[in-house]
Amino acid sequence: DIQMTQSPSSLSASVGDRVTITCRASQTIRRYLNWYQQKPGKAPKVLIYAASSLRSGVPSRFSGSGSETDFTLTISSLQPEDFATYYCQQSYSIPRTFGQGTKVEI
């Protein structure tokens, strides 16, 4: 199975900050990497798919980059509604696997 490791596990930030979350795969996954946002009590929502494609309707302050084993999710200017937990997920192979999550707190 492909292991996905996110860092950090949590971070504290302020409104307006630039935030970067990294995700590393245990083997190459090319660009089969997706990012989700989850708020308490809610289902996850996809933000970025195929490493860098922004899902329609997602604000442009979210961006993704990377390939092979190293990936990044960046929030260019953190907004109050962005405080949530973020997960990466590889879709290169079965079983699909997720990172452990990064909680973004005030």
Place this chain on the structure above:
Amino acid sequence: QVQLVQSGAEVKKPGSSVKVSCKASGDTFNIYGITWVRQAPGQGLEWIGGIIPIIGTSNYAQKFQGRVTITADKSTSTAYMELSSLTSEDTAVYYCAREFRGGGWFDPWGQGTLVTVSS
């Protein structure tokens, strides 16, 4: 707008089984896959398995092999996830989601179904 609507919360005894349904709108079953993910209280996301309804093939995470069955009824656009031999460690919110074939991302997700296993 595509929606996935799941069945309601369940309380089960240890050793029993649970079957969660996921009804999809639109062309989901003709084009996409359906995947199942669970989340234990306070924990992260865990992939259980998925199905491609138009073909009928299923894949499962090794951890659940032999204990989970994912099926799809094309006539009603409803997918099912049945998990047997339940223990307290199966207490979780179970989500279904549409999987984009070829790309493998999950969008949208169902609202989630809480399964509580307790004696």
